[in-house]
Amino acid sequence: MKVDDRTLVHQSQQGDFKALEALIVRYQDRIYNVIKKICANSEDSAELTQQTFVKVIENIKNFECKSSFYTWVFRIAVNLTLTFCKKRSKTKIYSLNAASEEELSRTNNSLQVFLRNKKSVDPSKAAENQELGELVMEKMKILTDEHRTVLILRDIEGMSYSQIAQALDLELGTVRSRISRARENLRKVLEEFWV
């Protein structure tokens, strides 16, 4: 039987390390995935995920369950990641994955076909879909960190607007407009494939 977050948090606050482990295992992949999509580096993402959980352990006694544990842990992760991204952007510009020109051309074509033919997603073509997803992630690097973050939290993590507002400590209206602008920018980035 799956124990809910609140119970596990309560047990963790009482010093139950098993409950703490259960929480980490429950969220580690999702946290890592979001961090990786924002900062686009496996090593850094692993380090940031680890730091996130260390912070969670250090502060869980102070967590008052006013928000859900889910949004709280994502808030820590996103804050750490965005801080990291800012520092990194000051020191160096990270490079895109060095894909071969041939490979890049091929995925671009797939994207063009997908967009022009107005095909719906075919679940049977998982590999192809994955390629397209990766390509879009590459394109999303052009977006600002804030815009990329809201799109990832919304479309990949599936958070509602209010959860995003909690996780990023923003007003609901700000989230709404930020998502709108982020999608508009992404649409413009992908404009060439529609032509």
Place this chain on the structure above:
Amino acid sequence: MNDEAYINELLNGYIDDELTTRQQTELKRLLLNDPGLAEKLDRMQRCQQLVKMAPMEKAPDDMLDRVKSAMTVKARQKTQQKTEQKTETRSIVDILASDEGLTAGSVIAAPDEPAPAPAARPLTFGEIFKTAGKAKVTKQLQKIKADIPEHVEKPQEEKRESVIAYAFRRYASTAALFALLILLVFVVVKIVAPVESSKPEPYVQMTSEPRFTIPEDASVESVLNEAEVAKEPAIKLPAALENDLTATENPAAAQPEETTTPAVPAKTLRSSFQLNLIAKDSLIAENQLKALLRDNPEIKYQVLESQPQSAAYSLDLKLEQLNTFLMGMENLWDNFTDASLAVQTDKAGKPIVVQGANLSQIAAITEQQNEEKRIKAANYYAMLNNVENFWAESEDMTDNKTGDILDNVPIPKTVIKPVLTSDEHADTPTGDSTEARVSLTIVISMDN
């Protein structure tokens, strides 16, 4: 927010299922009217689908171990920090112990060790560490130790004395500070406090304290009897006049001048007036005054001074006599270039001086029914005569709109020498036994 941004938000809200029913209806209407918008919505949905296609990345398998090892490292770092602090504390203990002739740990409790039982003593260094920050204090103590060239151990008694002296110095400095503050406040108050306007000193200096107190229910006879018993005069005269008065009271010492009846001292009176008159020719004015007094034999008076340049008369009379007397003064008034009236009542305390008073004002003040109204009237005329533009404001007062200042005081506008009518005398006081008699001192001076 412009239309495009709003429509974009609607489109995004639609694909994220975050629209209200009203917004959904609005969007449907927009989509029906604008085919381009439907195309835009389709592209946005495709963008979303593409983002959703991104592969799910899995955390490294050893993430839990990583977290655990990170926590272990942190815990070790903390332990190491504590150990370092403990070592630092120990070194300080050693330093201090060597200075104070104490053994390590006897005064200072190491952070992890139980503190010694509290006693009446200065703070232990353990307590200082707690409050001031351990590392900082450690450094400061080491620095202090390094700076002191040689340390002379003081005997216990000397230490206690130094502590007492220190406490005394602190309290003394605090007390001195407070005293200084109080002095400063006093000086400021002295400077800031309003200074009373310098009024001309009345010819006769009047005491503010009544010679005797009159009970509310006292009868006229009892009041007068009690007043006559009083020995010291309520009105203190200047020394020069005091002699004249003595001479006047004692016929053997000096011949009294035209007294119809023995004068009753002003001390018996509740209200006193002093009328200072500046005459063109004081001799003429005095003679006319004497004539007026002769015409009113019922008025008791005393000659306080009779010089070529000045004269002073003290009158003791009833209120109605005073009004009659003032009516008689009307004929003399042309001789005077200026007049001021000083009103002294028990309630007022200090005399109220009405500068530039005319007969009408004087009569209006003296004929008030009680002491309070007299004070009000005197204050009013004092103000009236001093303020140049007061006439305009007095328009309202004569209409009786302001009410409480002067209910019964007639306000003169143009009349300098008013004629007192019988109607005005209808307001003469009735029934107030304590104010039945008044004292009027008339001082005539030559106009220079």
